[in-house]
Amino acid sequence: MARHTPQPADNASADLADGPDSTLQLQPGPGHVRTTALDALATRALGYLHAGNAVHFRGPAGSGKTKLALDLAQRLGRPVLLLVGDDSFDTKSLVGEASGLKTRRVVDRYITSVMKVETESAPIWLDRALSIACAEGCTLVYDEFNRAPASANNVLLTVLEERILVLPKPRHGEGTLRVHPEFRAIFTSNPHDHAGAHAAQDALLDRMITIDVEGFDRETEVAIAVAHSGLPFVDAGRIVDMVRDFRRSREWTQRPTLRCSIAIARMAGQLGLRVTAEEERFVQLCLDVLASRLKPGPDGVPDPRHRQMLVRLIEHFCGAGGPAPRGTVFGGVAA
Incomplete structure (x- = not known):
């Protein structure tokens, strides 16, 4: 079979x-x-x-x-x-489906002076x-x-x-x-x-x-981000909260999913980046993952003002003062 x-x-x-x-x-x-x-x-x-x-x-x-x-x-x-x-x-x-043929050929030489051949084909x-x-x-x-x-x-x-x-x-x-x-x-x-x-x-x-299924709860998203990146729970929580707030804002054309959180957390872990807005490479990583999902302007690329809002979002959740409270505002839209 x-x-x-x-x-x-x-x-x-x-x-x-x-x-x-x-x-x-x-x-x-x-x-x-x-x-x-x-x-x-x-x-x-x-x-x-x-x-x-x-x-x-x-x-x-x-x-x-x-x-x-x-x-x-x-x-x-x-x-x-x-x-x-x-x-x-x-x-x-x-x-x-039936594909090809299986052929069975029988040669009977029971009588030496007579050869009898039977051929049978069946689909496979x-x-x-x-x-x-x-x-x-x-x-x-x-x-x-x-x-x-x-x-x-x-x-x-x-x-x-x-x-x-x-x-x-x-x-x-x-x-x-x-x-x-x-x-x-x-x-x-x-x-x-x-x-x-x-x-x-x-x-x-x-x-x-x-x-x-619209997505997972925060506890599950953070646990998954930790499992895929090895980051401390607090750092993974900052990233997840940032992406979840961006998701709730509706200021995007492509929905920011848990994959975004996993990608940022995994790369931050692999590159040894500090999960803070003071780490320039971490901010750039977040922008590389998230900015392409922003609503485009008339020229087809994200509006610079929206990109700046995204920078403020990173600063809010990953600022030096520690994790920001959840349920905040991005781009003037209540989370």
Whole structure:
């Protein structure tokens, strides 16, 4: 049986190791954290999964959807197949197809003066992620599933409802496949990103329990920044508070996410920078990560006044006087 090659997901919180049959065996990585808020969300979602429901994490880029999906899959303790949605997908990309021929040739020389030759050809079926997961009871993590056309995802309707996989062509002589009782499905999507995304059909969404994920609480964001950078909690907190305040301001065109906090904290740690506005290289690092997200002016580049506001934001949270109070103001917009 052919196996689907797993694809790595962005912002994954676990080490991905190939297991038997090219499924993934998930193990918590060095940047993996568990907080009260994360455990509460995981407990809620696991309850849905154990009851046989599919779970769908929906939220903007950088909100932690893939991290949550992989963490849940690891907690289920089953082999995992990771699939990343793509506009080129069709049903065969999920289920499989007959590809090539297997030829069997029999030569009969029972009678030495007569040679009898029989040739038989049969198509070779190649399984894909969905058929493997359904047959073997794996957990399917379908990341950004709405980047695949709705017509490709239609095959999931009977899988999630009737627990039957309908095959486009007979697989090993069978037109349907009964879904393994341990099969579970976790989906993610980004409704805010319209580039390359498709509208998910209502019939499919109706078969999932959707949990909206806008981001993590402060405690979780700081813990993740510490885990990825090795910075002291106070320094990581300054960076996280600065990025969260910028996020709340809405003075941006590209949402500043937890990835921004991680990038600043990680580089500050690697370069040995002091997390203070008095450290010129640290200020420049923050500007390099955040300034490109500012609202552009008429010429298409960030307004210098907005850039100066960003400098004041860095000074406010990373000033010499210590961490500033949270819930402040950036660009005249209440946080």
